[in-house]
Amino acid sequence: MATKPRRFDVCIIGGAGHVGLPLGVTMALGGLQVALLDINKKAIAQIKKGRFPFKEEDGDVSLRKALKKGTLTALAAPVSVIAKSDVVVVVIGTPVDEYLNPQFGALDQVIEKYLPHFRDGQTIMLRSTLFPGSAERLQRYFEKKKLKVSVAFCPERVIEGKAIREIQIMPQIISAFDKETLQRMKELFAKISKGGTVVAQPMEAELAKLYSNAWRYITFATANQFYTMATERGVDYTRIYRAMTDKYERMQSLPRPGFAAGPCLFKDTMQLAAFNQNHFFLGHSAMLVNEGLPRFIVEHIKHRLCNNDLHEKTIGILGMTFKADSDDTRDSLSFKLRKMAKLEAKAVYAHDFYHKDPSLSRLDALLKKSDIIIVATPHKRYAQIPKEKLKNKIIVDIWNHLPYTKTAIEL
Template sequence: MFNTISMIGLGYIGLPTATMFASRKRKVIGVDVNQHAVDTINQGKIHIIEPDLDILVQAVVQQGYLRATTSPEPAEAFLIAVPTPFTDGHKPDLSYIESAAKAIAPVLAKGNLVILESTSPVGTTEKLAEWLAAARPDLTFPQQSAEAADIQVAYCPERVLPGRVVQELVSNDRVIGGMTRTATFMAAALYKTFVQGDLVATNARTAEMCKLTENSFRDVNIAFANELSMICDGLDINVWELIALANRHPRVNILQPGAGVGGHCIAVDPWFIVDTSPDDAKIIRMAREVNDTKPEWVLEKIKASITDVLAAEAIKSIADVKVACLGLAFKPDIDDLRESPAVEIAKHVMSLGCQLQIVEPNIQELPNSLKNDNVNLIELDEAIASSDVVCVLVKHSPFIEKKNSISVRNNVIDAVGVFS
């Protein structure tokens, strides 16, 4: 049994996972470089929005099972859930994982288990083991001693839906890929602490590719829907009605189009496959390109509406045009802005010089990239009443509730099907 667990990274995945272990009365040491996050968690509060998580964190902190710090401490198992963004040219950036490896290396001891949860290119788990071995030549690792290694290393990606993380961490199946059979067995025993879904064993490389494949599958299917939306717009067809009709076929299930694709998973992971196999990942690359161009298409719609306003009304300067962008998060009813197409669209609208009125009910202040003299974060009712152009970029519940009020305005752009 693993009695002390260290979670490296206390973000949207790390904090809920740490909390699940702590709720099963395991001692969990959470580690994060963000001092604000550490302080917030140690107060029994959370720095992210996720339903039900706040109550659980408060309980496990008060009971003494979860504690956060900025420096790793000795433990029996170390789980790494840090960002894996990409750099220019869509090259994977593994620096956060390397930093995590160097941070935990000094406190590793014989018999420890290290699990990488971060979505990663194929072969990253092996690189993690190499970084650890370089930092701790006094210990052996799977690439050196296989089953007999002092430190076992495995890969186990998350596959949860923001807004349902607490439930899905428990109920969803997990793919566990150890660098050795011993590592896989140890990791499965650890996750059985709270996971009720199946724990499916494989090797590390297959587990890494499985996570990338799951998100690439969704990206390809969303790209099909987004491409349909652009085609239908030119043919004067309601794409949401079309998709609903097509989906009545027993073997058709088209996803919903939107303003693009965001988040740290679907908008990023397919590029890891393209980077690894650039000559063979043709469909995956094309899907990424389609989804990456959808925000540009939405922006052109906004520009056209601004032109209509200037032509039809007594507004002489674009500086006097008020454009409301409804939603900044990358998906409905969360506060996560990572890789959000809505944020990118808003930034371009800001650069046009108009008065940008942003409505995002899940945040308290604008991100730094949108802090400008011509940008304001306002309430929905005010935006509906005062804006010359309204663009719905995220299908948040409050927007659906007010869809009748929004739809009667002139110059409304519905990029996500709120009115359908």
């Protein structure tokens, strides 16, 4: 058995998660001595065997390389590795509760829990998206505890599932409260990324990350509202989209309609709203549009595609993860769609290639039994379903994903 290094350049609290693990692997491949610390024992055991606990492009290959190099250690305990590390990265997020208020407690609890292991001279790098002012609050907390721990905030901006590739090419926003810590962050990222660094004040960096996510969420909502507006009037949005974007550069940034979900965009838009005393009309409107889309689809099927006999029909939902070709179901709107469809249809079946769940059906069985097929998540493999298997079915394909759907709505 390989012996554990005595010292680490970096320890990542939450190192088995979607942000922590790709970052840790990339740092280890960059030659840094890295400890991944996580309470998820199952994920840690998998990582030790060289397997990513979730889907990540080139994940397993890179992880095995890092383990072989001897620069990566995965641990569920002991937390004493924190004291042995120069930089402690924390990727514990700030969720929003059922009343859409940010729960600052999650980060505070982790810091308090591990406080006895922090020591003078360390840097704590916050990497998850934060409520504005969190980094400063943490810096003051350490000062009150008479610990010379410097705080940096360097937000993660990768696309989930392609993190290892993107970290290496993407510019990193770095922020801290003193020049030495900023320099330390610059040198750290220079070892793993060719994208360079962008320096900001901590509050600027916190807002830059939240604005970026809210911007994406609002953009998706715009596309979704355009789609519902046209569809309600029986106008084919796919054709409108094509008319707007074909050979016209200025409209290329308009996304296609579809479920805007996942663990970040909704939460961060609501965090920003809370930060602005709930005066964030665009953000709240985006939430209403995006979160309202599953209900819109069910209503649309019921009243326009089914002559009000949906209660006699069966629905098959394709895709339960929050985005295409991912295995992540966190905050996926497919589950909301299934709940609402169950209120109206005779039966509802659902399928996913990447998410295993006893409540899901096999693809063939679903296709055989369903009168109506909804493409909820545009996994690439759904585009390969033979056309004859969808014959005589009502297809709802907001993404316009299936190659043979004549319009976005019906075959």
